[in-house]
Amino acid sequence: MKLQKLLLSVAAAGLCMAAPNLTQAALITSWDYTVDAAWQNWTPGTVNQFIEGNEDVLEWGTENQGGLSQLRVTRQLDGTITTNDGVGSPGATITHRNFAIDPPELASTDLVVDVTFAPTGNGFVAPFTQTFFIDFDETPNSLPCPYPGANEVPCDDIFILRNPEDLSVSFQVDDYLYTATLVFDEAAFESAGGTIGFEDIDGDGIPELFFLTRENRASILPTNIVITAVQVPEPAALAVAGMGIIGLGLATRRRRRQA
Template identity: 35%
Template sequence: MGSAHAGTMITEWKLTADAAFQDETGEPLADLINNGDYISWGLEGGNYSHLVIGDQSGYDGTTPAANANGHTEVNGIMTNGAFEDAATLTHVNNVIAYNTSLTSVTIQDTISLEAVSPAGFSLGPIVFPLFIEFQETPNTEGTCVDDSISVCDDIFVLVNPENLSFSFVEDGYLYTVTLDLGDTSFLDDDACALAGAESGCQGFLTEENTFTTLYTSVAITAEEVSEPAMLGLLGLGLVFAGLRRRKA
């Protein structure tokens, strides 16, 4: 839908994000260790499992903070172009006592956008929470989901997968920012049920005694909108009107 009054479309962006774990729950809660960009659970003197924001390819089994980093900068995001690599989320899945576990956590992501070409516009910070429920499965045959690759894969469920995009209007264009979480998918009903979620839930499984990493990516699309359509979108609350600023 075009408009004769639209301005110049922003064609290139830089995204900055700072993510941290918050509002964790577990059994027992006192055994959870939250360091912001990684969270650990297990038994003192035994194995720990970890959920880490950041690349864990060099993890040595004892220091999950080695490459943990909640700060991400993504340059060269082209409007209506390809998805660009963003943050990573890794589950270091060790066999631990079944009665000690993370059960849920929020990844609180704070995002800012800066126009690169043409420069002068910025948006944010925007708080972008992602709610996760987690099921630490017992490592015995007959108690696991059918799709388990290891003896008993653990289960992550995304509570609000619809929260992976947002839109805003600038100078006659509707921009939509979309985060892709990589290898997440609709889980089988037995996995959803075991995790306490409804059928059709979205998430991912993680193998025991190894790493599972989600490689996230981000894209920005734009379409020209007429002034009446823009006002309608704003009135319905479907896009941001505030939180943006233009540099002098």
């Protein structure tokens, strides 16, 4: 499945959350937003975590040549998003610095992201917290490379996002349903030798959203946050709000799916 189609389906499946009514029922055209991101629950515990500038960094391995491997993510950012502009505004950037190393190797980590949306010039705030479950494979640099379509020797490394359905979140204000979707900048990632795909690449029978990265490079993955809005007739709006309450309850009980 192409990534664009995946993101469209993700947007349709985002969590719905009822928001307090504002004084006006008009479409909200501009949103101020903040993003706070951090790595948590990495395995093995010997992976080193530290803060460098505005990045949260995971570093692992015993240096073989070139340096240690790293995952980096932007810690904090803010800005303004225009509704329905199709472009959005910058989200957090993830960088994988990929080097040939000896163990220990990163196996998995959670990326916890706190986001707030506030209509520009209005006191109402919609806060969300989302955890992205990431499995990582520091592949051996010898044939056969373990993943189809990957570059051969040195083999690409891979990280897999296990809950791509959580790339979108929806919330209702008056009779408009707003959906915020995290969109990956594929062109920038590919320019650094990276590849994004959505298929069953690990052979478990379930399609995965995966990211392949070249050896001896820093693969940079910028993201954008896009907000779209649709008007919801009042009876349907009430139903959506009810579904949102149910969905929120399920989300609080979500656990990492085993690979």
